[in-house]
Amino acid sequence: MTESAPAAAKGPSQMRVDRLPSTKMLNKIIPNYLLKSKLMAMLPWKKTAWVTAGFPVELCYMFDIFPMHPENAACVSGTQKVSQELIEYAESLGFSRDLCSYFKTNIGAVGKKVGLTKGGIGKPTFCASTNTICDTHVKWFQVQARKFGVPYFCFDIPSAVSGTDDPRMDEYIDYVVAQYKDFVDFVGNLTGKKFSEQKFFSVLEKSDRLCELWHEIYEYRKILPTPVAFQDTMAAIFPMVILPGLDIGIKFYEALLKDIKDRVARGVGALTKEQEKYRVLFEGIPMWYKIKYFHELANYGAIITYEPYTYSFGPRKQLGLSYEEALRELARMMIDVPYSYSLEKRIVYFEKIVDEYKLDGIILHSNFSCRPSCTGMIDLKNAIQADKGIPVWLMDCDMDDPRAYADGPMKNRMEAFIELMAENKKK
Amino acid sequence: MKTLAYFDSSHDFPEEIAMAAGLAPVKILGDVKADNAPADQYLQNFLCPAARSMLTDALAHSGSWDGIVVAHGCDITHRGFDIWKKHVKTPFIHWLNVPMVYGTASAAAFFKKEMELLVRALEKQFAASITPDKLRAAIKESNEVKSRLQRLSALRATRDVPNRDYFDACVKAVTMAKNDAAKALDEAIKDWSARPAFPASMKKVLLTGSDITYPEFMDTLEEANIRAVRDDLSIGERYYATLIPEKDDPLDALVEYRFSIPRPATKNPPDPRTDFLLKAMEESGLDTVVSQNVKFCEPYLFDTVHIEKIMKAKGYKYIHLEREFSPVKDTQAINRLEAFIEMQGGAKA
Ligand code: SF4
Numbered sequence: 001m002t003e004s005a006p007a008a009a010k011g012p013s014q015m016r017v018d019r020l021p022s023t024k025m026l027n028k029i030i031p032n033y034l035l036k037s038k039l040m041a042m043l044p045w046k047k048t049a050w051v052t053a054g055f056p057v058e059l060c061y062m063f064d065i066f067p068m069h070p071e072n073a074a075c076v077s078g079t080q081k082v083s084q085e086l087i088e089y090a091e092s093l094g095f096s097r098d099l100c101s102y103f104k105t106n107i108g109a110v111g112k113k114v115g116l117t118k119g120g121i122g123k124p125t126f127c128a129s130t131n132t133i134c135d136t137h138v139k140w141f142q143v144q145a146r147k148f149g150v151p152y153f154c155f156d157i158p159s160a161v162s163g164t165d166d167p168r169m170d171e172y173i174d175y176v177v178a179q180y181k182d183f184v185d186f187v188g189n190l191t192g193k194k195f196s197e198q199k200f201f202s203v204l205e206k207s208d209r210l211c212e213l214w215h216e217i218y219e220y221r222k223i224l225p226t227p228v229a230f231q232d233t234m235a236a237i238f239p240m241v242i243l244p245g246l247d248i249g250i251k252f253y254e255a256l257l258k259d260i261k262d263r264v265a266r267g268v269g270a271l272t273k274e275q276e277k278y279r280v281l282f283e284g285i286p287m288w289y290k291i292k293y294f295h296e297l298a299n300y301g302a303i304i305t306y307e308p309y310t311y312s313f314g315p316r317k318q319l320g321l322s323y324e325e326a327l328r329e330l331a332r333m334m335i336d337v338p339y340s341y342s343l344e345k346r347i348v349y350f351e352k353i354v355d356e357y358k359l360d361g362i363i364l365h366s367n368f369s370c371r372p373s374c375t376g377m378i379d380l381k382n383a384i385q386a387d388k389g390i391p392v393w394l395m396d397c398d399m400d401d402p403r404a405y406a407d408g409p410m411k412n413r414m415e416a417f418i419e420l421m422a423e424n425k426k427k
Numbered sequence: 428m429k430t431l432a433y434f435d436s437s438h439d440f441p442e443e444i445a446m447a448a449g450l451a452p453v454k455i456l457g458d459v460k461a462d463n464a465p466a467d468q469y470l471q472n473f474l475c476p477a478a479r480s481m482l483t484d485a486l487a488h489s490g491s492w493d494g495i496v497v498a499h500g501c502d503i504t505h506r507g508f509d510i511w512k513k514h515v516k517t518p519f520i521h522w523l524n525v526p527m528v529y530g531t532a533s534a535a536a537f538f539k540k541e542m543e544l545l546v547r548a549l550e551k552q553f554a555a556s557i558t559p560d561k562l563r564a565a566i567k568e569s570n571e572v573k574s575r576l577q578r579l580s581a582l583r584a585t586r587d588v589p590n591r592d593y594f595d596a597c598v599k600a601v602t603m604a605k606n607d608a609a610k611a612l613d614e615a616i617k618d619w620s621a622r623p624a625f626p627a628s629m630k631k632v633l634l635t636g637s638d639i640t641y642p643e644f645m646d647t648l649e650e651a652n653i654r655a656v657r658d659d660l661s662i663g664e665r666y667y668a669t670l671i672p673e674k675d676d677p678l679d680a681l682v683e684y685r686f687s688i689p690r691p692a693t694k695n696p697p698d699p700r701t702d703f704l705l706k707a708m709e710e711s712g713l714d715t716v717v718s719q720n721v722k723f724c725e726p727y728l729f730d731t732v733h734i735e736k737i738m739k740a741k742g743y744k745y746i747h748l749e750r751e752f753s754p755v756k757d758t759q760a761i762n763r764l765e766a767f768i769e770m771q772g773g774a775k776a
């Protein structure tokens with residue numbers, strides 16, 4: 001890719017992605033959640049847990065335990081432009097520059113006791129995570145659980161690498177199911193809370209309803225021009241990450257869908273039909289401190305119409321199963337998440353999306369902080385380019401550490417990518 | 428003898444299963460002196476350089492191995508497996524899931540199952556029959572090597588044994604056929620026992636951190652007048668501190684063994700790692716810890732702050748270095764280490 005931008009690649013400047021009106025509901029949902037989480041951490045009889053992506057938050061709601069999400073809090077620090085000072089604080093304690101910036105943001109947020117609106121987060125009753133997406137989730141919670149003097153539960157999720165067959169998958173599921181039982185004992189011993197099958201199914205049902213709506217939203221994103229851009233989904237995943245199994249998220253997604261259907265009925269998109277020139281998939285976590293970057297893409301007529309990152313938070317659950325079967329399905333979901341798909345599966349998944357969403361290009365965030373998700377990206381890029389003939393850009397950056405971002409080079413690379421898509425469309 | 432090469436990011440691979448199949452297990456260590464360009468075609472340069480070097484090694488040398496097993500350790504083992512599977516030419520490649528959680532009944536059952544799968548895969552590929560008797564014999568043979576290393580390890584604290592000599596002995600144990608390794612280690616025991624006493628000019632330390640896979644780093648310590656007389660590295664005490672129990676069910680023995688070795692940073696719960704380090708300091712009467720981390724190796728980097736804290740709380744002196752994966756003499760590191768030892772009043776302090 002060239003570093004300078006040809007004039008031909010430039011679209012009309014200052015185009016804006018039109019946000020869905022109901023996204024505004026988040027202005028109430030998020031502060032409510034933050035307030036509640038502050039209260040929950042203060043009331044001694046309330047039980048709270050820190051959890052990470054890949055951990056089934058539903059398990060917390062089943063036990064009436066309030067989940068807190070330090071990764072989510074770390075994005076808040078990023079969007080509020082305080083992540084760098086928190087990361088640097090963590091580094092001053094001896095944590096290496098090479099460690100995940102979410103982790104260091106959280107170390108800084110806890111150490112400096114920043115407020116909830118800046119990414120602060122209270123002390124939990126316990127921490128629980130899995131290693132399904134990264135080792136970081138485990139190591140991070142080992143560090144913080146030790147600091148707080150609270151117990152940590154680690155769900156050990158076997159890695160389903162390329163070529164994993166069904167019998168082996170069944171063996172993995174056995175192991176994860178056995179750990180559910182360990183988890184039920186862990187929570188019971190720690191909090192005195194009992195597991196109720198009835199609550200389990202009711203939470204699962206609501207969680208699935210949320211995912212069903214989420215999937216429907218994604219179906220509409222296939223339409224040209226897309227009625228929903230990343231600008232909406234990156235915020236709208238909040239209930240999926242934090243509030244699955246609760247009515248509030250369902251109401252929010254129903255409102256979003258109403259807006260979307262209305263747009264589709266009117267033939268309106270997030271950009272207009274004339275403006276939408278390039279439909280792009282963005283893989284990875286966005287640079288929270290520089291969300292503007294994604295708005296700038298719109299100035300070239302490029303719109304992000306699919307993100308595996310946001311879609312992955314909403315896997316459908318199978319309903320109508322016995323308790324044992326439902327547990328096995330949950331276990332399968334924990335092993336088989338798009339974040340940790342094997343390379344073979346990831347290539348198939350992406351290529352299907354390219355066709356379904358009529359994509360013109362792909363941005364893969366080669367994220368210095370997220371080494372596990374970057375492993376295999378070069379093969380992914382090569383496969384998609386060869387099989388689908390569209391440009392794939394490995395974007396070197398970091399999701400929460402602004403020191404990895406430089407305006408000039410990032411803009412040049414964006415323009416070069418647009419140019420490649422423009423050239424490709426002429427073919 | 429046919430060889431089975433393995434890539435694990437700690438001491439995760441049960442070599443005894445390969446031995447029971449009549450294969451010589453060879454740990455892939457990478458080559459710090461080789462250009463990493465072959466692996467860099469597939470792995471970005473901000474990913475662990477040791478793992479990239481191991482891939483480079485495999486791309487160049489897989490023709491001389493009869494198969495490869497990748498055992499789960501850190502993220503790069505399982506994410507990397509797919510890349511190895513796609514690009515490394517080999518008649519046999521197998522994935523072994525080693526649990527991240529150590530010590531629970533569910534993890535033990537799972538690990539045993541995974542080893543049974545490995546047994547079946549090797550039997551099929553190499554037309555071998557891996558019986559409990561063969562496994563028990565392999566365990567015995569493995570323990571022979573481990574107990575020799577234990578004797579060598581004790582000698583490094585009393586005799587003049589440069590860091591490199593110790594490292595070379597440990598490498599032999601994981602790269603040579605076990606009976607050849609045992610012979611070589613016997614020679615070393617004879618040789619080291621006859622050496623002069625531990626030199627007064629050298630400082631005894633415990634060495635910890637991410638795994639060291641090339642001898643040049645051991646020379647760096649040597650140049651700073653430091654001798655590692657205890658460690659918890661995979662090419663080191665993690666490999667031999669514990670013997671494999673010799674019990675009826677050999678796979679149960681291998682599970683028990685794995686859960687009892689000095690814990691790597693890649694496992695949960697983490698406290699046994701620090702317990703081992705503290706015990707090593709105490710039983711060897713040491714007062715200094717050298718911690719080091721190869722660039723981009725996150726699992727160990729997470730632990731460093733805590734290890735520093737507990738070591739200092741016990742009154743031990745502690746230094747941490749982050750190192751490049753490079754054979755080039757690191758003068759800066761040598762200067763830092765020298766100054767650190769000097770500040771404590773030198774080797775005798
Ligand atoms: S950014 Fe990547 S490495 Fe960091 S916590 Fe998230 S998934 Fe794990």
Ligand code: SF4
Pocket residue numbers: 435436437475476477478500501502503637638693721723724725726727
């Ligand atoms: S050096 Fe660290 S990151 Fe690299 S393979 Fe070993 S444990 Fe994994």
